[in-house]
Amino acid sequence: MDLAIETQDLTKRYGTLTAVNKLNLQVKRNTIHGFLGPNGAGKSTTIKILVGLLKPSEGTARVLGKEVHVDDADARLNIGYMPELPRFPKHLKGAELLDIYGRMYGMTQQERSEQIPKLIDIVGLKGRENDFIGKYSKGMQQRIGIAQALLNSPEVVILDEPSIGLDPVGMVEVRELVKEISKEGMTVFVSSHLLFEVEQVCTHVTIINKGVALVSDTLANVSGMLKGPAMLNVEVAELSDEVVQAIKSLPYVKETSVSGNMLNISLATGDDVRPQVSQQITQAGGVIISMNLKRQSLEDVFIQLISNQKEAKA
Numbered sequence: 001m002d003l004a005i006e007t008q009d010l011t012k013r014y015g016t017l018t019a020v021n022k023l024n025l026q027v028k029r030n031t032i033h034g035f036l037g038p039n040g041a042g043k044s045t046t047i048k049i050l051v052g053l054l055k056p057s058e059g060t061a062r063v064l065g066k067e068v069h070v071d072d073a074d075a076r077l078n079i080g081y082m083p084e085l086p087r088f089p090k091h092l093k094g095a096e097l098l099d100i101y102g103r104m105y106g107m108t109q110q111e112r113s114e115q116i117p118k119l120i121d122i123v124g125l126k127g128r129e130n131d132f133i134g135k136y137s138k139g140m141q142q143r144i145g146i147a148q149a150l151l152n153s154p155e156v157v158i159l160d161e162p163s164i165g166l167d168p169v170g171m172v173e174v175r176e177l178v179k180e181i182s183k184e185g186m187t188v189f190v191s192s193h194l195l196f197e198v199e200q201v202c203t204h205v206t207i208i209n210k211g212v213a214l215v216s217d218t219l220a221n222v223s224g225m226l227k228g229p230a231m232l233n234v235e236v237a238e239l240s241d242e243v244v245q246a247i248k249s250l251p252y253v254k255e256t257s258v259s260g261n262m263l264n265i266s267l268a269t270g271d272d273v274r275p276q277v278s279q280q281i282t283q284a285g286g287v288i289i290s291m292n293l294k295r296q297s298l299e300d301v302f303i304q305l306i307s308n309q310k311e312a313k314a
């Protein structure tokens with residue numbers, strides 16, 4: 001299998017605290033892999049090991065087939081990294097910062113003068129590249145951080161919570177940017193504590209909590225884990241027995257319960273069957289006032305996995 005990132009029993013302890021516990025991570029090339037977990041889950045610790053900033057206590061981490069820390073530092077030239085909440089010197093201009101990083105990567109003057117304007121454009125900072133970073137908003141600082149991570153055209157881009165501190169518009173822009181990066185053929189490994197963000201951009205997801213990976217699969221498989229029965233709550237005027245029986249006769253209706261004017265329908269399908277249910281109620285003489293479909297989301301999977309883990313430990 002062609003893996004961009006692979007860890008084996010990766011473990012990191014800070015004193016008595018095990019921040020990362022026997023993590024086996026496999027990130028396929030050319031995927032957008034979300035690394036999802038609540039605060040303190042061990043995301044940044046794992047990422048710092050992957051980029052060579054921290055040493056593992058046990059286990060190994062490989063990026064592009066090379067073992068981090070053991071193989072030569074050149075391997076790191078193929079990795080782009082944006083740290084959590086990057087803060088750059090305020091007295092530098094955006095373009096200047098990228099130029100300094102470019103020189104650190106050993107890029108020639110010509111490479112820098114080609115690549116830097118292109119990246120400034122991609123991250124949406126065109127026209128602001130000659131402003132001091134001290135005058136940048138948080139969103140602009142995140143963007144210059146992403147540009148910095150892409151500077152040397154790396155094969156793997158590792159972004160630690162790129163949309164933290166951004167407003168909703170900024171978050172959408174970062175998501176679009178991540179998709180663009182992926183289209184350029186790079187592998188993106190991106191951490192987040194926000195489910196909807198991962199849900200909207202990633203092809204694969206690993207959920208981590210307390211240093212332990214709880215699940216790692218394609219987004220579709222992880223979302224599908226619990227995306228089973230949905231609930232449909234329908235408020236019906238003229239809610240008669242006939243209406244209830246008509247609903248019960250539908251093949252995908254598992255259970256029904258009635259409280260006042262509310263007809264609560266437990267569905268055995270993940271499909272959106274509201275049109276059929278609505279038609280059935282109307283034909284049986286009911287008048288629908290409102291209808292609310294509650295589906296299990298990735299958030300439910302996440303919460304369930306984390307509470308299962310707590311129960312298992314208790």
Ligand SMILES: Nc1ncnc2c1ncn2[C@@H]1O[C@H](COP(=O)(O)OP(=O)(O)OP(=O)(O)O)[C@@H](O)[C@H]1O
Nearest residue numbers: 014017019037038039040041042043044045046193
């Ligand atoms: N340098 C350190 N020394 C001691 N403990 C640390 C250190 N860095 C992190 N930790 C602890 O390790 C655990 C994992 O932290 P980490 O920063 O990797 O989590 P995270 O998933 O990135 O969280 P967040 O979403 O808040 O960024 C936490 O309990 C944290 O307090």
Ligand SMILES: [Mg+2]
Nearest residue numbers: 043044045084
């Ligand atoms: Mg973190």
